[in-house]
Amino acid sequence: xxxxxxxxxxxxxxxxxxxxxxxxxxxxxxxxxxxxxxxxxxxxxxxxxxxxxxxxxxxxxxxxxxxxxxxxxxxxxxxxxxxxxxxxxxxxxxxxxxxxxxxxxxxxxxxxxxxxxxxxxxxxxxxxxxxxxxxxxxxxxxxxxxxxxxxxxxxxxxxxxxxxxxxxxxxxxxxxxxxxxxxxxxxxxxxxxxxxxxxxxxxxxxxxxxxxxxxxxxxxxxxxxxxxxxxxxxxxxxxxxxxxxxxxxxxxxxxxxxxxxxxxxxxxxxxxxxxxxxxxxxxxxxxxxxxxxxxxxxxxxxxxxxxxxxxxxxxxxxxxxxxxxxxxxxxxx
Numbered sequence: 001x002x003x004x005x006x007x008x009x010x011x012x013x014x015x016x017x018x019x020x021x022x023x024x025x026x027x028x029x030x031x032x033x034x035x036x037x038x039x040x041x042x043x044x045x046x047x048x049x050x051x052x053x054x055x056x057x058x059x060x061x062x063x064x065x066x067x068x069x070x071x072x073x074x075x076x077x078x079x080x081x082x083x084x085x086x087x088x089x090x091x092x093x094x095x096x097x098x099x100x101x102x103x104x105x106x107x108x109x110x111x112x113x114x115x116x117x118x119x120x121x122x123x124x125x126x127x128x129x130x131x132x133x134x135x136x137x138x139x140x141x142x143x144x145x146x147x148x149x150x151x152x153x154x155x156x157x158x159x160x161x162x163x164x165x166x167x168x169x170x171x172x173x174x175x176x177x178x179x180x181x182x183x184x185x186x187x188x189x190x191x192x193x194x195x196x197x198x199x200x201x202x203x204x205x206x207x208x209x210x211x212x213x214x215x216x217x218x219x220x221x222x223x224x225x226x227x228x229x230x231x232x233x234x235x236x237x238x239x240x241x242x243x244x245x246x247x248x249x250x251x252x253x254x255x256x257x258x259x260x261x262x263x264x265x266x267x268x269x270x271x272x273x274x275x276x277x278x279x280x281x282x283x284x285x286x287x288x289x290x291x292x293x294x295x296x297x298x299x300x301x302x303x304x305x306x307x308x309x310x311x312x313x314x315x316x317x318x319x320x321x322x323x324x325x326x327x328x329x330x331x332x333x
Contacts, residue, residue, distance in 0.1 A: 013050045
């Protein structure tokens with residue numbers, strides 16, 4: 001790599017950030033509190049300087065963990081969090097009203113133990129609130145110094161452009177990996193045109209593209225992947241064969257399967273960042289090192305031809321979640 005950093009909101013960052021979700025939620029039983037603290041500190045020691053969290057991750061537990069673990073090290077990292085997804089008892093939905101955004105920012109600041117959040121996303125698009133109203137609330141938070149920039153997550157190209165017209169978008173976060181290519185329909189190019197960084201979550205396919213998971217039936221019932229079509233009994237054998245092919249490619253060039261998957265996403269544009277999550281200290285180091293790999297172009301191309309929207313079996317989300325995603329969708333085959 002010729003450049004060692006990529007920029008978000010004027011800050012030069014290592015292009016591999018840390019997604020912190022699974023330290024508190026989503027993929028079965030999270031690590032212990034002490035192990036989570038240890039991993040976060042180890043991440044900073046390795047050089048990670050972009051940490052990503054959200055209010056929904058453990059209902060605030062993830063923000064609180066970061067605040068406690070990294071107290072005294074706040075100046076060492078760029079901090080991103082998110083608001084907008086509402087999970088309160090039986091209540092489920094999206095609320096990006098100005099009032100909800102104002103409350104959420106103040107609560108995030110409290111939980112994180114900081115006086116500012118560098119980047120604050122609307123976690124999903126809210127069709128019931130005008131974009132100018134939501135962005136206006138975030139712009140006021142920027143003026144007051146509570147947040148440094150605002151972003152949007154899983155938004156369509158048209159809505160990103162509309163928001164950017166109200167106030168410049170600091171970053172767009174969306175799922176992007178070898179097997180999830182929706183951003184290539186419009187969002188990837190829109191971000192490049194507007195000069196907006198694209199932050200890819202789940203860049204290793206929710207762990208699948210690391211080649212470690214062999215049998216999803218062994219996952220805990222609370223693991224989100226048990227509800228995702230790509231991991232079900234019908235689709236998984238086909239997808240595992242693709243993953244094994246990716247592992248063979250990675251072995252040829254002496255890298256891990258996960259590193260090849262990350263390097264592929266990072267190769268998609270100089271405005272692209274990745275935020276893989278992990279609870280494993282070795283994987284933490286491997287992921288960080290993926291940026292420094294000098295992989296042949298033909299290997300990256302082969303990876304992309306092997307695993308893509310046409311070769312993967314199953315949708316990325318189950319039917320109940322799909323309507324909440326604003327990012328452009330491929331036409332059914």
